[in-house]
Amino acid sequence: MKGRASGGPGCGPEVVSHEQDNQLQRHHEAKANMRDDITNGQREYVLQRSDAFHVKEICGKGRGVEAARRISRGEEIERSPCILCPMHEYEKYGRFTIFDSYFYAGRSGAQYLPLGIGCLFNHSEQPNVDFRLKENENEIRYFAARDIEAGEELCIYYGANLWFKNAEQDNVNDSGQDSQCLGEEQVDYVFPAPSLEPDDFPKPSAED
Known part of the structure; x- marks a missing residue:
């Protein structure tokens, strides 16, 4: 050749x-x-850091991502390069590690571990962020699913089989306010670290 x-x-x-x-x-x-x-x-x-978001302490959830300005529907928010875990390695090793809570499942059976902000989006039953797994490029792209105002938390949908209590439901009182967040301040993280994230995502969001 x-x-x-x-x-x-x-x-x-x-x-x-x-x-x-x-x-x-x-x-x-x-x-x-x-x-x-x-x-x-x-x-x-x-890597280019976007001005669209910052990492915050989200009451009742831990670390999360918050809109720093208005984000228009369809706007690309983030591209996260991924570490590829082939299917045979995932079955033998990966699923027994803490990384199993971070992986995004690809159509090929391989698992993808996002770096950076991709590990910090929290779950919502009504997500305002959509994502596309680009398996041929080893990256995940995140987009605004609707118009998002500054100060809103940026959330994705983890899937139906959650392995944790849904803070979105547990923390809201009868008045519709977050009962754990009243009177509390959110503190910016200067050097955010990854937190536990999903292992089961809607397959229609994955692209080859």
């Missing part, structure tokens, strides 16, 4: 096929908030 040789300091030449060349070219041409640069044969992800 014809190809070109590439290499970096301290390593021998590596044959790159024309198909791989085309894939790299497509990465360079992609218009996204995640840019792919090829440096010494390695892919470097440059």
Whole structure:
């Protein structure tokens, strides 16, 4: 197979096929908030932080994501690169680890672990954020499902089989107010860490 040789300091030449060349070219041409640069044969992800949201302490839920400004329906909120866990590795190892609560299930049977904000969206029965799993690109894209006002929590739908109590139902009193949040302040997280997230998502949201 014809190809070109590439290499970096301290390593021998590596044959790159024309198909791989085309894939790299497509990465360079992609218009996204995640840019792919090829440096010494390695892919470097440059992540762009959106001004549309910030991470907050959501009363009764823990960490969550809140709109920092008005977000229009259909606007892309975030692109999260993923760590791929092939189906055979998931069955043998992955499902027995804490990561099983973070994975997004793909149509191929593989599991995808989102990085960054993708691990922080909380659940809602009436989500205002939709997502698309792009298996061929190892990333998940999040979009506004409706117009969202500044200060609203950004939530996705985890699926029908929840493994936890739904704080959305438990924390609301008869007046419609959040009984655990009255008089409490929300505190910004400067360096947010991932929290437990879903392992069962609506299949129609996944795309090849």
